Amino acid sequence: MSHTTADHRRPALVRRAAVSVAGAAALATVAGAYSPSHAYAEPTAADQPLTDFSDCPALPAGADPARWRCEVHTAAPLLTMGKVTVTLAPITMTHAEGPLPDGTNGQVWGAMHSTPTAVAGGFPAAVGEHVRLRGLAIQPEYGGRSDFYTGRFSLRFRLLSPLLAPNCPIGANAPIDFQLKRSGPSQWVSQDPPLIKFSAYDDTFSAPAAEHCGPLAKVLNQRLGLPAASGNLMTYDAAYTFKTYDQLPAR
Template structure:
């Protein structure tokens, strides 16, 4: 996976793909929408501070929302019905001549697992039988471009299994052995919205480790989930939206500290509103 350069990106993609930091996006004539993306973006988790020496005029805060899709891990196929959001800082580092990504936070909510703890349809809301799954971030977030010109992203996750009998530390995967997604865009789904970029991201090659921290019921949890599951037995298809705002817009106090870089010839990470809306 190679990096996307800010200079080569189409104007409306610069704000949302600056977090990828990476070379020209050969997406062709991806469809454009005159509307905003069908999700809500929040910048509440954007820190009001930047690395020492950073120029606020060179930094943006990105909000990524997984609004739907499915994940099949072992024998469990889970629909995503509640948004998963991620906040990432991105900025230009003069010393290296590159952008730097700082992963800030992942927010998710528990999702009800079909079939509950025993895998029996209709038992999802029966006391002690209810099973929920919640996505947790482990590390290794990247966003960039493939040699073929598509968009790629990596992220390491673990999935918390929530059930009264499993305790509070039962996960599919662990910090040491996470679920490692290597997502590729379905380029036919890429859409430029007025405020964001949307696409479907897929991975059918990742392996799923067994459970951890489930105590005496760990063996049962693995049998119920069909884990561990080798590559080819798992899949992810995620509807993803990316949006961003310049730090000088988010925090007026930082705007006063921003330096003009017009003399350097570098493209700023934040764009005028006219470019953001594609006008």
């Protein structure tokens, strides 16, 4: 899933920001303000260690390792989507950014890691004449689009339950696009190694219905309140670190 500015999905966005502005730093300072206290999720992702650079992607041909940096950030988002509110287990994203040989800016996607989070209340569903309560979990997955200069990225949310088909995502055909806005100033926790905390949010995205979930799909979407065109919110407490490629171990 690696891409550079040659990727047809977002070529203009990748070239838009100035070289001197790091992508995650730009995400941490995008314009906007948000005052309600629930913009700040608990626990904060700054409590998570950021030391693993193993997902740093290969650089584009001709890129200068001293001018490209690999950024690793971890967030514990608070997600309200339809009728469900859940604090997701921490997710980690890795990407690289820097100037391309022609002088324009580039980004290369690395990887995203996440784990399932239980949804309170589970999934009550009728089985014969009885209603059974089964576990329900949600797991974010990379949606194939990202621009860390502008704070835009896409996610799918896989739903997991013994009552559902194994491939049951929200955003199956069209992932959910998030446009994060700042909800507070960024904070340097450490200079060496660099560690920066920030908080952001998006309350403008639409949430589609879950798809490919089997015969209980209609009941599931009623339980989740999906699709939901409005009333959704993701708050994004995060921390990130970085190294230039000349500081990374040789592969």
